[in-house]
Amino acid sequence: MDELNEENLTYKTYKTIDEQIRYLKENKRIIVLENQKYILENRNYISIINPYKEFFATGHIIIEKNGVKAKLHQYGHDTTIGSIEELAKLDDSISTIFFEFIGNFERKFKNLLVGRICSLYNENCLAGLSKDIYCIKYLEEINTFLNNQTRENLPRFCANFYNIIQKNRYSYSEYPIESRTSFLEKIYNIGLGTSEESRNTLILHYIRLQHKAPFWVIANALTLGELHMLYMMLDSGSQKWILSKMKNIEVNKIRIKDIFDFSGQLELLRRIRNITNHYEPIIPFFINTIKEKRIENSKMIEAIRMLKFVSDKISFCDNNLNFPSIKENDYNIKKIRIIKLIISILSNE
Numbered sequence: 128m129d130e131l132n133e134e135n136l137t138y139k140t141y142k143t144i145d146e147q148i149r150y151l152k153e154n155k156r157i158i159v160l161e162n163q164k165y166i167l168e169n170r171n172y173i174s175i176i177n178p179y180k181e182f183f184a185t186g187h188i189i190i191e192k193n194g195v196k197a198k199l200h201q202y203g204h205d206t207t208i209g210s211i212e213e214l215a216k217l218d219d220s221i222s223t224i225f226f227e228f229i230g231n232f233e234r235k236f237k238n239l240l241v242g243r244i245c246s247l248y249n250e251n252c253l254a255g256l257s258k259d260i261y262c263i264k265y266l267e268e269i270n271t272f273l274n275n276q277t278r279e280n281l282p283r284f285c286a287n288f289y290n291i292i293q294k295n296r297y298s299y300s301e302y303p304i305e306s307r308t309s310f311l312e313k314i315y316n317i318g319l320g321t322s323e324e325s326r327n328t329l330i331l332h333y334i335r336l337q338h339k340a341p342f343w344v345i346a347n348a349l350t351l352g353e354l355h356m357l358y359m360m361l362d363s364g365s366q367k368w369i370l371s372k373m374k375n376i377e378v379n380k381i382r383i384k385d386i387f388d389f390s391g392q393l394e395l396l397r398r399i400r401n402i403t404n405h406y407e408p409i410i411p412f413f414i415n416t417i418k419e420k421r422i423e424n425s426k427m428i429e430a431i432r433m434l435k436f437v438s439d440k441i442s443f444c445d446n447n448l449n450f451p452s453i454k455e456n457d458y459n460i461k462k463i464r465i466i467k468l469i470i471s472i473l474s475n476e
Contacts, residue, residue, distance in 0.1 A: 142172075144164060144167050144168065147159075147167055147172055148164070148167070151176070151208070155176070155180060155200075155202055155206075156202040156204065156205045156206060157176070157180070157183070157202075157205075157206050157207070157208055157211065158205050158206065158207050158208065159207075159208045160207070160208075163207070163208050163209060163212075166208050166209075166212050167208075170215065174215075174407075174408060175208075175211060175212070175215055176211065177411075178215075178218070178408035178410060178411040179211050179214040179215065179218075179408075179410065179411075180200065180211070181200065181414075181458075181459065181462065182214060182453055182459050182462055182463065183202060183206045183210070183211070183453065183459075184200040184201060184202055184458055184459065185201055185202060185203040185456050185458055185459075186200075186201050186456075186457070186458045187199060187200045187201060187458070188201060203456075204454075210451060210453070213451040214410065214451060214453075215408070217410075217448065217449075217450065217451065217466075218408050218409055218410045220448055221409055221410070221448065221469070221470070221473070222402070222403045222406075222409045223403075224448075224473050225399050225400075225403050225409065225434075226400075226403040226404075227438075228434050228435065228438040228473075229351070229396055229399065229400045229403070229434065231437075231438045232396065232434055232437050232438055233351050233354070233400075235373065235437060236354060236358075236369075236373065237346045237347075237349075237354055239369045239372050239373065240346065240354060240357060240358055240369060241342065241343050241345075241346045242343075243361070243365045243368060243369055244265075244284045244342055244357075244361070244365075245262045245341075245342055245343050247283050247284055247365070248260075248262050248264060248265070248283070248342070249262075252283075253283065256283060261341060262341040262342040262343055263318070263337075263339045263340075263341055263342070265282055265283075265284070265314070265318065265342050266315060266318045266319065266339060268280075268281075268282035268283065269282050269311050269312075269314060269315040269318075270315060272285075272311065273308070273311065273312060273315070276308065282311070284357075284360065284361060284365075285307075285311070285360045285361075286360070286361065286362035286363075287359065287360050287361060287362060287363070287366075288304075288307055288360050289304065303356075306356070307356065307360060310353060310356055310357075313353075314345055317330065317340065317345055317348050318339060318340045318342075318345060319334075319338075319339065319340075320334035320338070320339075320340065324348035324349075325340070325348070327344075327347050327348045329344050329347045330344050330345070330347060330348055350397075351393070351396065351397045351400055352394075352397045355390070355393040355394065355397060358390075358393070359390060363383065363386065366386045367381040367385075367386065370385060370386060370389050373389075373437055374433070374436070374437075388429070389433075391426060391430075392426075392429065392430035392433050392434075395416075395426065395427055395430040396430060396434060398412070399412070410466060413427065413465055413466065413469060414462050414465060414466075417465050422461070422464060422465050422468060423468065428468065428469075428472070431469060431472050431473075432472060435472055435473065447474065448470045448473060448474050449470075450463070450466060450467050450470060
């Protein structure tokens, strides 16, 4: 049984697999046959039951116990754990596709980002700034800025360092400054070979060869979230150029709003990447994130469509996904529609 303490907090009690089977039958109408016990042995309860049980519920009620309110799902019919395992396996397949898609997306994004930044030291070098065919002058620029943090001392790839983008304009904000400063310090240490990230094989080669890593290899030690931050610090012209290449449209058709939308999509892709990297269920993330009534127009769906477009030129996995047979009701119909729509996007339907 679940227990309440003196603060009216509910503590869940540990259950053996046999106790879990009895609990599922009595409280969730989920049936686990003897030859299906392996499912609970291979996947723990919170990764096989919690993420998917609502697909089999017909509704919920709010109950109050000792002053504490809780949502209790209602189940109108028996469900075998095998049906839930089908959803879990579908989740695995969806996660695998997203992992590969985002990897492909990140490689392209990283290459364009680094190429554009290096061009700021060469062919796109602004008047009055010295060219640097070795692309190591960023170290001197970062060091100067860290010692005297003024707009005049910003590295040339940080034109929007003091700005955040908001819909159709840039707005001054102090909020990201501390994290952006720390990020520049991290880049500086990577470039000098004084950080853990410098042990990256590609970076270490240049550190041993010339003691300073050129900027074009720095991105190999950065996360997708850090690449996003780097992109947002660039001047708007560079942001538009990169986005035009990612979306295969003319640069003069890119608006500031498009950069804002892309920034939001990058954040959503980063969150998806973190989930797949840690082998967590992805289906409940989509269900909990997509709140719009018209799911086709949700920010998450737009991000997935963008990801699919960018990754579409390379086929690296079979996207043959099938949603299991689940009886629809008023409670689960939106959840089912969300996952079916994502499947149709990933499967080119």
